[in-house]
Amino acid sequence: MRGASTDTPQEAASERLNQIAAVPRISIQAFCETADMAALVHEAAGERRMSRAHVKVHTGGAAAAAEAYREAPTPNLIVIESSAERSELLGFLESLAECCDAGTKVMIVGHLNDIVLYRELMARGVSDYLVAPIQVLDLVRAISHLYTHPTAAPVGRVIAVVGCKGGCGASTVAHNMAWAISRELDVATVIVDLDLAFGTASLNFNQDPPQSIADAIFAPDRLDSNLVDRLLSKCTDRLSLLSAPASLDQLYDLQDTAFDGLFDILRGSVPCVVLDVPHQWTAWARRALTAADDVVLVAAPDLANLRNAKNMVDLLRAARSHDAPPRLVMNGVGMLKRPEIAVADFAKAVELQPLATIPFEAKLFGTAANNGQMIGEVEAGHKIAGTFVDLARRISGRIEARKAKRKLLSPFMSKLYGKYAS
Template identity: 25%
Template structure:
């Protein structure tokens, strides 16, 4: 898609500089002007997607022109470039209705990415108003977290993402286990680029830039993989992750985030950006101790209200039962995932999520219940009752089938 722009500045030197900084095949300069009435006439004639103007200190003409464009031509987006950003200039620009105000670009690539980002975000806003839709409002960011490794976080995250995609939702899956993330193994994909390349090469993210670094799984899930080597983890800052999630939540219905079992700056950013935190725990005393400490930290971060506790491999075969978990760590159980080692390991080794390879298994049905609960968007979704009935029905069905095979001497 081409973005048609018009460049305006009283200063010929700045006009030339701005034009020279626009060097991208997707951005077309339709015209230029020094401002005033001629600029308005040209905008009316050529109908640019975007007007880029240089704003110097005390330039009321540019602010007046900005106000008229924003008021009379809402589909023409305005970018104001300033030599040196200060509070006074910013306040005046905001009063004129402009909210895309930035310093003079450092490079052509950075400028092109900023233009595309503004165009994309403003287009979503205008379309949302016209169609009476609220795209970003309905987006859900779901972080899967656990206080210890080996809890099955990645298994839950990948299968949940695929199940949501099966339900015709736009889903992004982000691997923020930056040192040892292995979502690509669970999905049997080989990414050309990862989040490490993304943060090094993209200065101002927009959805087109982000998607160019993602790998599309056969289920339709768009995956942003962890770095290919642990040493690249330090390149990914909390600020970069915050910008990334802000872009993703404007485009996808669900953003599923897999995390490491530690409270890094990046993990905390993901937690704070989430609408729901799927907190995974298990049935041994070490896991429960760490879970209790982690929930206490979630509380201090004022994030505990987002937590939905999931007990994975929920089988009462030890001295600690599923019923004990709630009293031990002081948080109600939201969902239980049964234990099925063969289904889970076979799916991992084949690189095919079990919601695809074994859709009738108890594991798949439990993930489907979690997906339905998220889709309902209600905290009143009685997941525990529904889960117990559905899993029991599946278990009874499997028992009856085995009995039928014995009676009929089936192999």
């Protein structure tokens, strides 16, 4: 029996909240007794993890639910708010059971914290019982859990990295951060290069894969885990790449849902997915950012970056009101003879403290780019290499780097993540 949320403040709880799996394409009808509950369901319907579900809200509680389906088919899930006493509520549920279609789930939001009632509801096939008052994420989490099979692979975490202005180094940050997550934290990771026409991930990792992400996007009828597996290029034991075609042979005018199936497959296949999102504003790019578990904004210390960062922060905060705010990385700071906005002033303007500040080091980054290497491979002891390790720890929520006991843990990781965690 679940009660009101006891979450710690949002930023401290972001790791746990981000593990809520997206609700599949199901139909949900809620029968509410109070205006507060109706408003909460409406808000939950707009939550990003509920974007695929079709939600309708009715009034009248359990009595209305029992009456509504005498002649009408039942949805995938019925959510009922009820303040009725035990015997009265059970009577309504008996009536509802007579007309429920096979496969329909019922969730009760009650006002009685009664373990006897909870057991009787479970015995009658009720899927879950929540004790009011509840919060939006309590409802979303409960619905998500109903449709996540206990033996299913763990839901991966998607981190979207995007530049506030072209040329500010977002791809370099994304690639080095992903490399550090996989190497220093022992987390199997996939980099997805979404800059279909001009992507650089294959160059930065010195890869020449024969196939690319386009083979998945332009053949949705063939898209499955086996196809995605064939398209992945192995960079290291724990890091794989889904490269961009980096070709101008075709146009990439895609629908906003073009990548949804691919992202779902990756979530179920690997614990960490890093999206290298290009600096462009399309329907699919916006959806990739708003649907990600974490968003990292990379900015250089100039006025154009500041304006764009402020716009993006405002939009993402509005679209992701129940998620942690986007993370800020300041890149290329301290370029010789270039007038810059002070990092403190930049942070104050966008109301975000930088997760990392990366200095301008033309020789180091140029050498890495020309060699197809990461900063940690070119000069492992450099301070910037340590910055990327720290960034990886903070963005992934992992406090410690990998330990010597990794071999002891590997059998358990293999069971969880299969070949990605060998």
